[in-house]
Amino acid sequence: SVSFSSGGFGARYGDRTSAVTNITLRDGSQERVSGELNLSATGFGVIGEGPLGGNGSFLLSARRSYLDLIFKAAGFSFVPAYWDFQLKATQRVDESSTLSFLTIGALNDISFVNDDAEDRFDNSRILAPEQRQYFSGLTYQRSFERGYLALTLGRTYTRFRTVQRDSLDPPQILFQSFSTEGENSLRADLTLELSPRLTVAFGNVAKYASELDYDVTIPGDLRRDGRGTPQPLRVDTSFTAFRNATYAQGTWRFNRFKATVGLRTDYYGFLRRSLRVAERVGLAFRVGRNSEVRLNRGRYHQAPSYIWLMGDPQNRDALEPIQATQIGLGFEHLFRPDLRLQMEAYHKSYRDYPARRFRPQAVLAPSGFEDVTNDIPFGLEPLVSEGTGRAFGLEMQVQKRQSATPLYGLLSLSLARSEFEGLDGEERPGAFDTRFIGTLLAGYRFNPAWELSGKFRLATGQPTTPFITSGPLIGTLDFSRYNDGGRLPTFHALDIRVDRRWSFSNWQLEVYLDVQNIYARTNISQIRWNAQEQRVEDNEALGILPSLGVNIEF
Numbered sequence: 001s002v003s004f005s006s007g008g009f010g011a012r013y014g015d016r017t018s019a020v021t022n023i024t025l026r027d028g029s030q031e032r033v034s035g036e037l038n039l040s041a042t043g044f045g046v047i048g049e050g051p052l053g054g055n056g057s058f059l060l061s062a063r064r065s066y067l068d069l070i071f072k073a074a075g076f077s078f079v080p081a082y083w084d085f086q087l088k089a090t091q092r093v094d095e096s097s098t099l100s101f102l103t104i105g106a107l108n109d110i111s112f113v114n115d116d117a118e119d120r121f122d123n124s125r126i127l128a129p130e131q132r133q134y135f136s137g138l139t140y141q142r143s144f145e146r147g148y149l150a151l152t153l154g155r156t157y158t159r160f161r162t163v164q165r166d167s168l169d170p171p172q173i174l175f176q177s178f179s180t181e182g183e184n185s186l187r188a189d190l191t192l193e194l195s196p197r198l199t200v201a202f203g204n205v206a207k208y209a210s211e212l213d214y215d216v217t218i219p220g221d222l223r224r225d226g227r228g229t230p231q232p233l234r235v236d237t238s239f240t241a242f243r244n245a246t247y248a249q250g251t252w253r254f255n256r257f258k259a260t261v262g263l264r265t266d267y268y269g270f271l272r273r274s275l276r277v278a279e280r281v282g283l284a285f286r287v288g289r290n291s292e293v294r295l296n297r298g299r300y301h302q303a304p305s306y307i308w309l310m311g312d313p314q315n316r317d318a319l320e321p322i323q324a325t326q327i328g329l330g331f332e333h334l335f336r337p338d339l340r341l342q343m344e345a346y347h348k349s350y351r352d353y354p355a356r357r358f359r360p361q362a363v364l365a366p367s368g369f370e371d372v373t374n375d376i377p378f379g380l381e382p383l384v385s386e387g388t389g390r391a392f393g394l395e396m397q398v399q400k401r402q403s404a405t406p407l408y409g410l411l412s413l414s415l416a417r418s419e420f421e422g423l424d425g426e427e428r429p430g431a432f433d434t435r436f437i438g439t440l441l442a443g444y445r446f447n448p449a450w451e452l453s454g455k456f457r458l459a460t461g462q463p464t465t466p467f468i469t470s471g472p473l474i475g476t477l478d479f480s481r482y483n484d485g486g487r488l489p490t491f492h493a494l495d496i497r498v499d500r501r502w503s504f505s506n507w508q509l510e511v512y513l514d515v516q517n518i519y520a521r522t523n524i525s526q527i528r529w530n531a532q533e534q535r536v537e538d539n540e541a542l543g544i545l546p547s548l549g550v551n552i553e554f
Contacts, residue, residue, distance in 0.1 A: 008280075008297075008298060008326060008328040008330075008346075009280075010249055010260060010280055011247040011249045011262025011264040011278070012189070012203060012247055012249065012262075014245050014247070014266055014278075014300070014301070015245070015266070015301070015302050016300065016302055017300045017301065017322050017350065018324070018348070018391075025059070025086070025088050025102065027057050027059065027090045028049035028050060028051075028052070028058045028090070029049050029051070029057060030051045030055075030056070030057045032050060032051070033049070033050030034048075034049055034050065034553075034554060035047055035048040035049065035554055036551065036552065036554075037551070037552045038549060038552075039549060039551075040514070040549030041070070041548055041549070042065065042066050042067065042545075043063060043064055043065040043066045044063070044064055044066070045063040045064070046061065046062055046063075047059075047060070048060050052089055052091065053091060055091060055092035056090055056091035056092065058087070058088070058089045059086075059087070059088045059089075060085075060086065060087045061085065061086050062083070062084070062085040063082075063083070063084050063085070064081075064082070064083050065081065065082040065083075067081070067082065070542075077113045077114070077115075077122045077123050078110055078111070078113070078123055078126055078128075079110065079111045079112070080109070080110045081108075081111070082107065082108055082109075083107040084104075084105065085104075085106075086102075086103065087101075087102070087103050088101070088102045089101045096142055097140070097142045097143075098141050099139070099140050099141075100141070101136075101137070101138050101139075102136070102137050102139070103134060103137075104135050105132075105133065106132075106133050106134075107131070107132055108129060108130065108131040108132075109130050110129060110130070112171075114169075114170070114171060117167070117169070120167040120169060120171055123165065124171065124174075124373075125373065126164070126371070127162060127163075127175075127371060127372060127377070128162065128163050128164065129161070129162050130162070131159065131160055132157075132158070132159040133156075133157060133159070134157050135154065135155070135156045137154035137155075138152065138154070139152040139153075140152075144192075146193040147191045147193055148190075148191055149188070149190050150187075150188070150189045151186075151187070152186070152187040152188075153184075154184070154185045154186075154187070155182065155183070155184050155185070156182070156183045157180075157181070157182045157183075157211075158179075158180070159179070159180045160177065160179045160180075161178055162177045162178075163175070163176045164176075164371070164372050164373075173217075174219065174372065174373070175219070175372045176216070177214075177215070177217075177378065177380075178213075178214070178216075179213065179216075180211055180213040181211065181212055181306060182211030182212075183207050183208065183210070184208050185206065185208075186206050187203070187204070187206075188203055188204050189201065190203065196253075197252060198253075199250070199251045200248070200249065201247075201248070201249045201250075201251075202247070202248050204247075205244070205245050206242075206244045207243050208240070208241075208242050209240055209242070209306065211238075211240075212239050212306055213237075213238045214236070214237055214307065214310050215235070215236045216234070216235040216236075216380060217234055217235075218232060218233040218234075218372070218376070218377075218380060219232050222372050222376070223376050223380070223381065225357075226357075226358050226359065226479075228472065228473055231358070233311070233380055235310050235380075237310070239270075241269060241270035241306065242270070243267060243268050243269060243270070243303065244266075244267045244269075245267070247262060247264040247265075248262065249261070249262035249263075249280070250262070256285055256286035257283075257284070257286075258283070258284040258285075259282070259283050259284075260280070260282040260283075260284075261279075261281055261282075262279070262280040262298075263277070263278070263279055264277070264278045264279075265277050265278075266301055266321070268303050268321060270306075270316070271303070271304070271316065271319065271320060271321070272316065272317045272320075276321055276323075278299040278300060279298065279299055280296075280297075280298035280299075281296065281298065282295070282296040282297075282298075283295045283296070290333055290334040290335070291331070291332065291333045292331070292332045292333075293329075294329070295329055295330075296326070296327070296328045296330075297325075297327050297328075298326050299323065300323070300324045300325075300326060301322065301323055302321060302322045302324075304319045304320075304321070304322075304383075304385075305379065307378055307379060307380070308354065308378075310380060311382060311383060312381065312383070314382065315382065315383050318382075318383060318384040319354060319383055319384070320352045320385040321352065322350065322351075322352055322354070322385075323351050323352045324348050324349065324351075325348070325349045326347070326348045326349075327346065327347050327348075328346040328347075329344070329345045329346075330342070330343065330344040331343045331344075338402070338403040338405065339398075339399070339400050339401075340399045340401075341396075341397070341398050342396070342398075342399075343396045344395050344396075345392075345393070345394045346391075346392060346393060346394075346395075347391075347392040348390065348391045348392065349389075349390050350387075350388060350389040350390065352386075353385065353386075353387030353388060353389055353420065354383045354384070354387060355383065355384055355386045355387035355422045355423045356382075356383060356422065356423070357381070357384060357423065358376065358382060359376075359422070359479045360422050360424040361422050361424050361426065361479045361480070361482040362428075362431075362479060362482050363387035363389065363420045363422050365431040371528065373475065373476075373529075373531075374467075374475075374477055374528070375476070375477050384423070386423060387420060387422055388420065388421045389418065389419060389420035389421065390418070390419055391419075391430070392416070393414060393415050393416030393417060394415045394416075395412075395413070395414045395415075395416075396411075396412070396414075397410065397412045397413075398410070398411040406444055406445040407442070407444050408442070408443050408445075409440070409442035409443065410439070410442075411438075411439070411441075412439045412440075413437075413438050414437040414438070415435065415436055416433075416435065416436075416437075417429075417435060418430035418432070418433045419433075422482075428463075428484070429483050430483075431462070431463070431483065433462060433483075434459050434462055436458075436459065437459045438456075438457070438458045438459070439455065439456070439457050439458075441454070449500060449501050449502070450498075450499070450500060450501075451498070452497070452499075453497045454495060454496045454497065455494070456492070456493070456494045456495075457493050457494075457495075459490070459491045459492075460487070460490050461487035461491065461524075462488055463483040463485070463487055464485040464487065464488060464526075464527055465478065465479065465481065465482050465485050466478045466484075466485035466536075467527075467529050467536050474534070475529040475534075476529075485527075488525075488526070491523045492521060492523075493516065493521050493523065494517070494518050494519060495514070495515065495516045495517065495518065496515050496518050497514040498512060498513050500512070506554060507552065507553060507554040508553040508554075509551075509552055510550070510551040510552075511549070511551075512549050512550075513546070513547075513548055513549075514546070514547045514548075514549065515544065515545070515546045515547070516542075516545040516546075516547075517542070517544050519544075520543045520544040522540055522543065523541045524541070525539050525541045527539065
């Protein structure tokens with residue numbers, strides 16, 4: 001199961017200022033061994049599950065993308081490849097205790113075809129990431145008559161090997177960043193029902209980053225200060241970091257009213273100002289049998305990424321946890337068991353946001369990076385926690401579950417606005433300021449054999465920053481007009497899928513045709529600088545993408 005909260009989440013969750021996603025992987029079947037095989041034009045996958053010992057079960061899966069075949073067929077000079085896998089094993093110790101192990105991992109590689117000068121030029125504008133990551137956790141859970149205790153010992157590991165090369169023959173390295181981050185954690189959560197009206201929860205999570213290794217090289221022409229002066233960076237270092245969080249939360253129920261109050265403290269041992277306290281309050285009131293109104297307010301903190309500390313010797317003292325104060329008002333109504341409406345209005349106020357000394361117009365946008373020739377990557381620059389911002393909006397979701405009525409679907413609409421101030425004190429749209437996002441998913445099962453489904457997506461364009469078109473800094477972003485270069489065109493696409501199933505005594509065969517962007521809309525993912533032609537050009541996303549697949553369940 002997956003639960004998503006865009007704000008107002010309780011004291012149990014921390015180190016996030018915007019939203020949290022809680023994913024609970026189901027246990028495997030204890031009755032018999034079963035599985036699923038999937039093969040399509042875009043990838044393959046396998047799922048297996050079954051009993052383990054007398055009182056346990058296992059569930060495992062692995063997937064491999066075939067995007068490399070698609071990219072080759074489309075004529076791209078780079079080829080990405082993705083793997084991901086997961087394993088969950090659960091064993092019941094006694095009637096009230098269980099022990100479970102979970103591991104989730106992913107591999108990401110990219111290779112290049114440099115057969116000619118055009119290929120080498122195209123590849124010189126791509127940051128090539130090689131990534132290895134996994135999370136593993138061992139959880140002991142014990143149930144009481146009126147509560148439960150959960151203890152989790154976990155480890156998170158990520159290794160990045162990121163390189164960008166020039167267009168020479170053979171290509172030479174322009175930028176490289178090798179980093180390894182390994183963090184161990186111990187978490188304890190205790191929930192007690194003191195009475196039918198009062199439930200309390202306490203918890204603590206300690207994290208020790210035992211492996212933080214960074215080897216970074218950025219030449220001066222790719223790392224310039226606000227005056228255009230080259231500022232090369234060479235880092236080869238290792239360090240460790242400790243952080244801890246403790247929370248307490250109480251929920252009180254009285255007739256149709258429910259109140260939740262929580263307090264959370266976070267300690268960041270690798271920062272100068274290391275202690276933060278955050279309060280959370282949530283109120284809910286049931287209106288009639290099928291409606292509920294919710295109001296919440298809370299303060300939230302998020303630690304700077306470890307790699308940001310590598311951007312300048314002063315960053316460790318200049319950076320603080322990002323702080324957000326959130327207020328939300330929500331409404332939910334259940335029209336019938338299979339039809340639900342949810343709405344939420346929110347306002348989020350940010351402070352202590354990392355501002356960029358070399359780019360005083362901007363705050364740091366913690367996101368992926370595609371081309372180091374345009375801007376400084378990964379926060380590897382002087383930063384200071386003096387940025388501010390705000391985000392506000394309205395979200396609505398209507399969900400129709402599959403039931404006796406064979407029609408199902410989900411309509412999601414979002415109106416939002418975000419604005420931030422850097423060191424120059426001028427308010428500008430956020431880097432990901434998408435004013436409207438709409439998604440409609442719908443499907444209809446005609447009978448046990450045939451099913452038709454589709455998804456329509458629409459989103460207004462994000463702001464852009466113009467490029468400098470002349471002089472010694474030609475081809476770099478013009479931060480004097482940061483996020484003031486107009487917006488990307490509106491994105492929209494329609495995906496259609498048709499499924500045909502055959503059922504046999506012990507297995508099921510499914511064949512499907514999936515067509516993404518069926519009307520071949522040319523969507524622009526970004527604007528970029530063409531150094532060969534000395535001009536700005538649009539970077540187009542993939543067009544129509546058909547895929548034929550086979551799925552076998554046994």
